[in-house]
Amino acid sequence: MSKRDYYEVLGLERTASDEEIRKAYKKAAVRFHPDRNPGDASAEASFKEATEAYGVLSDAGKRQRYDRFGHSGVQASDFDGGNMGDMFSHFQEMFSDLFGGGRSGRRAPARGQDIRVETELSFAEAFTGCKKEVKVRGAAACDTCGGNGAAPGSKPETCRHCGGAGQVSTQRGFIMFSTTCPSCQGQGRVVTEPCKDCSGRGATVKERSVLVTFPAGVDSGVRLRISGQGMPGPNGAPPGDLYVDVGVREDERYERDGADLIVREVIAFSEAALGTKVDIHMPDESVIEVDVPHGTQPGTVLTLRGNGLPRLDRRARGDLHVFVNVRVPKKLSRKAKKLLAELDSEIAAS
Numbered sequence: 019m020s021k022r023d024y025y026e027v028l029g030l031e032r033t034a035s036d037e038e039i040r041k042a043y044k045k046a047a048v049r050f051h052p053d054r055n056p057g058d059a060s061a062e063a064s065f066k067e068a069t070e071a072y073g074v075l076s077d078a079g080k081r082q083r084y085d086r087f088g089h090s091g092v093q094a095s096d097f098d099g100g101n102m103g104d105m106f107s108h109f110q111e112m113f114s115d116l117f118g119g120g121r122s123g124r125r126a127p128a129r130g131q132d133i134r135v136e137t138e139l140s141f142a143e144a145f146t147g148c149k150k151e152v153k154v155r156g157a158a159a160c161d162t163c164g165g166n167g168a169a170p171g172s173k174p175e176t177c178r179h180c181g182g183a184g185q186v187s188t189q190r191g192f193i194m195f196s197t198t199c200p201s202c203q204g205q206g207r208v209v210t211e212p213c214k215d216c217s218g219r220g221a222t223v224k225e226r227s228v229l230v231t232f233p234a235g236v237d238s239g240v241r242l243r244i245s246g247q248g249m250p251g252p253n254g255a256p257p258g259d260l261y262v263d264v265g266v267r268e269d270e271r272y273e274r275d276g277a278d279l280i281v282r283e284v285i286a287f288s289e290a291a292l293g294t295k296v297d298i299h300m301p302d303e304s305v306i307e308v309d310v311p312h313g314t315q316p317g318t319v320l321t322l323r324g325n326g327l328p329r330l331d332r333r334a335r336g337d338l339h340v341f342v343n344v345r346v347p348k349k350l351s352r353k354a355k356k357l358l359a360e361l362d363s364e365i366a367a368s
């Protein structure tokens with residue numbers, strides 16, 4: 019049988035870049051992968067053909083020989099033993115995203131499930147950042163059976179189908195596929211008398227605490243990822259991640275706009291006219307003295323750069339905006355009225 023040109027197999031120009039070769043092979047392999055075309059011999063043949071073409075074109079030395087001498091430039095020996103091992107690892111690497119897992123058990127998830135929890139912080143905690151324990155409900159080993167799922171007094175037995183390996187292998191072409199053993203679902207052992215407390219699963223739901231560091235300046239809607247604090251992985255696989263969704267409680271003394279902090283101050287109209295100093299009590303209990311210049315009008319915003327909330331990227335802090343309002347007395351004594359009228363005419367004359 020005459021072999022097709024490798025470039026033609028992958029639908030490539032002879033000048034194709036390494037990346038183009040990789041992409042073309044990935045496309046072909048996804049299309050013809052035996053797992054997606056069960057029992058289709060022509061798909062399997064196309065898959066083998068594409069894999070062989072990729073094996074040559076992805077190797078600079080082999081590609082050069084192939085370009086000069088054609089199929090006779092790449093010997094059958096290029097496809098035996100060790101090279102196929104390389105090919106296999108290439109394959110696993112390229113498709114780990116599509117088929118999950120590595121060499122072991124494609125069906126078993128590569129890691130435990132992620133968990134999501136919500137936590138509420140006070141405005142001050144968000145301002146300064148804090149460490150807090152969050153409660154996580156998740157699977158933990160069952161106390162009754164010690165986690166093996168077998169009723170007390172009995173023991174799990176080694177799975178006869180896979181001999182305890184948890185995996186069964188099949189060869190398709192020159193690629194080995196391992197699949198999770200259907201009898202024991204990859205556990206390698208079977209529970210004949212299941213534990214009543216966990217129905218043989220070996221795990222029950224328990225609550226645990228995780229200490230989480232909330233960065234200064236964190237805001238509502240921020241999601242923190244704590245790696246490895248999710249559900250435990252099956253069969254010793256790594257655990258999932260914990261996602262913490264942050265909510266920040268409102269505080270009537272403060273408003274925020276991103277990293278900008280907004281406070282409102284009310285001063286007497288004599289202070290607005292003459293100028294004054296006001297103390298701003300910050301969420302972290304520090305105090306900032308702000309100069310209010312004479313002649314300040316109601317509604318004036320005084321901005322102090324860099325005195326707001328820390329930005330999460332730690333580049334700088336936001337600004338502090340002080341909204342100034344002026345208190346106008348509602349009740350006046352006869353004397354106060356007289357003095358104000360005098361003051362008024364004095365101001366008008368000056």
Ligand SMILES: [Zn+2]
Binds near residue numbers: 162218
């Ligand atoms: Zn149990």
Ligand SMILES: [Zn+2]
Binds near residue numbers: 180207
């Ligand atoms: Zn088994």
